[in-house]
Amino acid sequence: MKTIIEPFKIKMVEPIRMTTREEREAAIRKAGYNLFKLPAEDCLIDLLTDSGTGAMSAEQWAGMMRGDESYAGARSFFRFESVTKRLTGMRHILPTHQGRASERILFGVLGGPDKVFPSNTHFDTTRANIEFGGGRAVDLVDPAGKDPTLIAPFKGNMDIAALERLIAEVGPANIPLGATTVTNNAAGGQPVSMANIRQTRDVLHRHGIPFFIDCARFAENCWFIKMREPGYADRSLESIAQEMFALADGCWMSAKKDALVNIGGFLAINDDDLAARCRQMLVLTEGFPTYGGLAGRDLEAIAQGLIEVLDEEYMRYRIRSIEFLAERLVAGGVPIFQPAGGHAIYLDARRFLPHVPAERFPGQSLAVALYLEGGVRSVEIGSVMFGRRDPDGRFVGAANELVRLAIPRRVYTQSHIEYLVEVILEVFAGRDAIGGLKFDFEAPILRHFTSTFLPA
DSSP, X not given: OOOOOOSSOOOOOOOOOOOOHHHHHHHHHHTTTOGGGSOGGGOSEEOSOSSSOSOOOHHHHHHHHTOOOOSSSOHHHHHHHHHHHHHHOOSEEEEESSHHHHHHHHHHHHXXXXXXXXXXXXXXXXXXXXXXXXXXXXXXXXXGGGOTTOOOTTTTOBOHHHHHHXXXXXXXXXXXXXXXXXXXXXXXXXXXXXXXXXXXXXXXXXXXXXEEEEOTTHHHHHHHHHHHSTTOTTSOHHHHXXXXXXXXXXXXXXXXXXXXXXXXXEEEEOOHHHHXXXXXXXXXXXXXXXXXXXXXXXXXXXXXXXXXXXXXXXXXXXXXXXXXXXXXXXHTTXXXXXXXXXXXXXXXXXXXXXXXXXXXXXXXHHHHHHHHHHOEEOEEESTTTSOEXXXXXXXXXXXXXXXEEEOXXXXXXXXXXXXXXXXXXXXXXXXXXXXXXXXXXXXXXXXXXXXEXXXX
C-alpha cells in the first residue's frame, strides 16, 4: 500500500525557534518543572494538547470573514445550530466558549453534594466541575482499558456490570446523569463501541437516568467503529455519528478537538426543562444564548469544522499518523499504551521508569526528560493529574502513569514525527539516569496546571 499522505497543502507556515539543551534546562527550572508554565516559543514540538492547537482550513478562514457579529440572532449562530442539530439530532443547542464551560453549566445545574456521576472515564475538567459542586465522579472503564499491554478493539468501553452495581449501591435518585467519553481520553485515548454505548444507554434508561456523551473526539471514535465494529464498514462517518448521538439524551463538546477550531464548544440537550435551566446559567456565565461567549466568526468556523472532520480521507490520514508513530516506538522497545488511540500516543511511564515510584511522579519526570532532550512538550496523565491522598493523608497513586503526546490536527508533518521518535528513543536509552520529582507548590484544584516541582 502506498504511503498515506496529508490530504491538504500548506499555504502558511509558522517558524519554530530552535533551542539548545542549556536553554531548555534554564526554561524548565524557571517553569518549576511544569510544562504548562513554559512559553510556547521555547517548545520545538508542542504536544501538550490537541485542544485548540489545530490548523484551520481555507474554508474555515473564509467563514470567519463572513462571521455575523450581531449580539442576538446572528446568521452565524443559525448556521452553527443547523449543522449541529443535523449531526446530533438534539433539540436545544447552547454554544459555549469551550468544553469546560459546558461542563460548568451542566454540572452546576445537576450537581451538588451526594450526587454521583458515572462515566467510562471522566477527564480532568469534568471531574473538577463535578467535585467543585460537591458531587462524586466515578470512573467505570472496562477492565480491558486498565491494561496498557492488552490489544483489544474498544478498550474505552464502560464496564456495564460495574455501572449496574453502582446504581444499586447509591440509588438512581442520586445519579442525575451517566456519561460516556468518546474517545476515552484519560484511558489511553481508546474508542468506545456502538454496542457499548447502546448498552450503557439501556442500563441508565431502565433506571430513569439520562445518558449524555462527552463528544470532543466523536469523529475519531466513529472511525474506529467503522474500522473495527461489525456492520459499520460500509457506513459513512456522518451516519455513524448520527446513530451514536441518537442514543443519547444530550452531549457536550469541546469544539477545539474534532471541530478543528481554536476555541469554542456547545451543550446539546433534548429535555426542554433541563435546557431552559442550562440556558439561564449560560446567560449568567457565557453570554446571550445565540453566541454563548463566542464571536460570530468562531461559530462559522465550528460549523465548517464539523463538516470537514467527517471527511474520510482526512480521518484515514489522521489515524494512520498516530499508528505510524506507535509502530516506530514499539519497534524500538518503548512501552506505550496499546493499541494506538485516535489523537495521541500514551507512553507508559510506569514501565518506562520502573525505578521511579508513583509518589515521585514518573509521568511528570518523563515529560520533563522529553523536553530537555528534544524540546518536546507533552502532558502527564498519572499521579500528578489523578493521584490523591486518603483520609489518613497517605498518597494513593493513579491507576496508570502515562505521558500523553497529543498530536495537533493538520499541523506537523512526517519529518516532525520522525524527529519525535528519535527524541523518545534517546530518552529511553538513557532512562536509568532519570530521577523523580516532588511538589514545590501543590495547587488544590487541577493541580497539574499550576503546581510546581523540584527534583526529588
